[in-house]
Amino acid sequence: MRLTIITAALVLAAGMSAAETVLPADVAYGEDGAVEMSLTGKAGDAAEGAIIMSSKGRGNCISCHAVTALNDAPFHGEVGPMLDGIGDVRSEAEIRGIVADAKMTFEESLMPSFYKTTGYIRPGNAYTGKAPTEELAPLLSAQDIEDVVAFLLTLKDS
């Protein structure tokens, strides 16, 4: 977990120098929860996105979603829908909105809000069970989100 925090912090710090990075509080969600603009202005790296989705300490998306393209990683969960073909049915903006904060698209969604830092009840310091000692970082950095979006857009049936 500590590694994740450090990575997140580094990515954030790196991101801040790029003036385009949109902070969690400034993300512009459309009425349906979609986010048109890239959070970083930098193209997402789909290969990195695949790693983020499978890593326990990062997105851990497969704990809830099955994704055939990520079959190398074990134990895909069934809490959320299977994501095969999502690149055909959802636009980039919709996917960005869902990955950044799924609750903007699906009311009361069980899916965690990955690009958000406030509004929590008893947030902890990662998985320590203890109170946080500093300001919360979002679960994923802006570039992580873009990388995941890029990967999801490659999931096409056709």
Place this chain on the structure above:
Amino acid sequence: MNFKALTAIALVAGLSAPLAMAGGADDDNMVINGDTDMTTKAAAAAHLDGALDEVISGWHFRSDETQQLQLDDFDNPGMIFVDKAMDTWNAAEGTEGKACADCHDDPADSMAGVRATYPKWNEAAGEVRTLQMQVNDCRVNQMGAEAWKYDAGTAVDMEAMISVQSRGMPMNVAIDGGAADTWAKGKELYYTRTGQLELSCANCHEDNYGNYIRADHLSQGQTNGFPAYRLKNAKLNGVHSRFKGCVRDTRAETYSPGSAEFIALELYVASRGNGLAVEGPSVRN
């Protein structure tokens, strides 16, 4: 759940994804030591109207190998700790030089049915007491001994020994009268989405029982099997320690074992299991 349906469709379509094998509770029957039939599925209590129709023991969601270990006391590693607690029961301690046995004789008689009713409102003390709290009350006020640390080995072992005396009896926790306020507080905690993952107990154990979350097959999060022997840490585990782990996994600041919040939560969760047989000590992974 529409997602269960989706997953089911995906499975029927013959997906090769390494899904941990899907499926809800299994249909096995639990008979302990070849003679005690256990009620592991029961109609949900009236207060669960709209939430659950049936309550199901966590045993049904475990692998065959883990399930098997609970069926015979010679195989159940938790029984070693029950034996240890029997020694404690008979040992005098504290300034009064008394043992549990001096006042309660044979636990097979005095403690039969007790576990099924806890946590329980204590009128004289004006509080809801968990079984561990009641035992500590006896230690401090009847024996002149020190209270055991909450969920520490000795306390949980004793709880397991007392639970065995009720094994097979239906959970029957009262939620009215003096317990009502504490119960309501526990219910609120159960449905509160905590931590940076913003997940409530209900999100996992009511909305998604039967589903896998990564490698874990979600149960209803019932407490009738506690204390639980976990293969993971090779000891008996108390309810509050389990709660703590679950809250921590939502990336939240947890409550402590023995806290007012966990006492309330234990009462509420126990009441969700009313009708299920007391199983403690159960075996879990």
